[in-house]
Amino acid sequence: MNIVVVRPGDLGESEISRWRELQGADPSLDNPFLSVEFALAMDRLRDYVRVAVIQDGGKTVGFFPYERHSFGIGKPLGGFLTTCHGLISVPGLRLDARTLLRACKLSVFDFDHMVAGQPTFAAHQSDVRPAPVMDLSVGFDTYIDQVKTNSPKNYKTVRYKERKLGREQGEIRFEWDSTDPEVLRTLLDWKSDQYRRTGRVDRFAQPWIVRLIDQMHAQRSETFSGVLTMVYAGDTPVAGHFGLRTATTLVGWFPAYDTEFARYSPGIMHHLHMAEHAANAGLHQVDMGKGGREYKSWLKSGDLFVAEGRVSRPSPAAAVHWMGRTPVNKARTIVLDRPHLYRFADRVLKGFGRMRTSAQNQSATPAVKEPWGVG
Known part of the structure; x- marks a missing residue:
């Protein structure tokens, strides 16, 4: 096999077509974060984006998009922004992962949302976790029946709050696929506010992410x-x-809501409307991504699986990276596996967020209860 590393923007039309062909032929790759369009967009904004083009007998059999950072530290394309990564290849392609890293000039590659079971990385998986999905392949009515079975009380409560919102604030209307940039700005403002209130880093403080x-x-x-x-x-x-x-899958990325309406559980209400319109648009599933949010357990009607793991080649950079990353990853896994620890960590972060907001505003702001906060 021959491996050539280029920037995504240097791919020719035949290679771009081949990427799309390989992705479309394998259902496990049906995720927009694996699409060539996402790689091209990232390449326009960040100079550390690369893709390994894998050839066998003169035919392209795979693509491996990644980020190459200082000291040969490799990260998945999009890093913390994305919920899926991996090889886009012919089914069953098996490479020696360290040989791939050598060709990519990487000393280490950490992954936490790898398509589970890919032969090249399977031996390096340390954990496999479910990513809940709304399965719409047999229609919205069948999906909503599953939601009612999962938690009939929660479903009735959300629908009651929706009717109450309509009576008290105005008729409920859902817009699918808005092209209005002002609507997008409203959503991102809500999300930035959520990051601050809950003690997280505001991703949209980085201009390249907004772009x-x-x-x-x-x-x-x-x-x-x-x-x-x-x-x-x-x-x-x-x-x-x-x-x-993609043609058949919508991936959850940035949900948010106006906290003025938090008592109506607008995030869950929105997700139910979104599922209905996604089904009407011909989508087969909504991928909600892995993570410990309670609402996912009763909105889901199936699971995909993503893997966590690490590949490294002997080097000082890999050793230093291991010391810095492994304890953090283990601690995160422990927290995600224990709901009481997850809730405690969430409360601590929200408390930090309130203190930070209070210090910034020089006045305390009352805490907002966020039932089923989707974000």
Whole structure:
């Protein structure tokens, strides 16, 4: 086999077509974060983006997109922004992972959302976790029956709150695939506020991420698009989401809502409307991504699986990276596996967020209870 490393922008039309062909032929690769369009967008914004083009007998059999950082530290394309990564290849392609790293000039490659079971990386998986999905392949009615079975009480409560919101704030309206940039700005403002309130780092404080979202919002094709959705009460936006889709899969990315309407559980309400419109648009599933949010357990009707792990070649950089990353990854796994620890960590972060906001505003702001906060 021959491995050539280039920037995504240097791929020719035949290689781009081959990428799409390989992705479309394997259902396990049906995720927009694995699409060539996402790699091209990342390459336009960040100079550390690379792709290994894998050839066998003169024929391209795979692509491995990644980020190459200082000292040969490799990261998945999009890093913390994405919920899926891996090889886009012919089924069953098996490479020696360290040989691949050597060709990519990487000393180490950490992954936490790898398509589970890919032969090249399977031996290096340390854990496999479910990523809950809304399975719409047999229609929305069948899906919603599963939601009712999962938790009939929660479903009735959400629908009751939706009717209450309509009575008190205005008729409920859902917009699918908005192209309005002002609607996107509203959503990102909500999300930034959520990051601050909950003690997280505001991703949109980095201008390149905002530019990436804008580019994805403008992307339109049959196999790759950004999708912006919003729930309104009358003319007032209350909850929305921005994600990416292939021809058949929508991936959850940035959900958020206006905390003024938190008592109505607008995030869950939005997800149910989004599932219905996704089904009507011909999508087969909504991938909600792995993670410990309670609402996913009763909104889901199936699971995909993603793997965590690490590949390294002997080097000082790999050793230092291991010492810095492994304890953090183990601690995160322990927290995610124990709901009481997850809730405690969430409360601590929210407390930090309130203190940070209070210090910034020089005045205390009352805490907002976020039932079923989707984000």
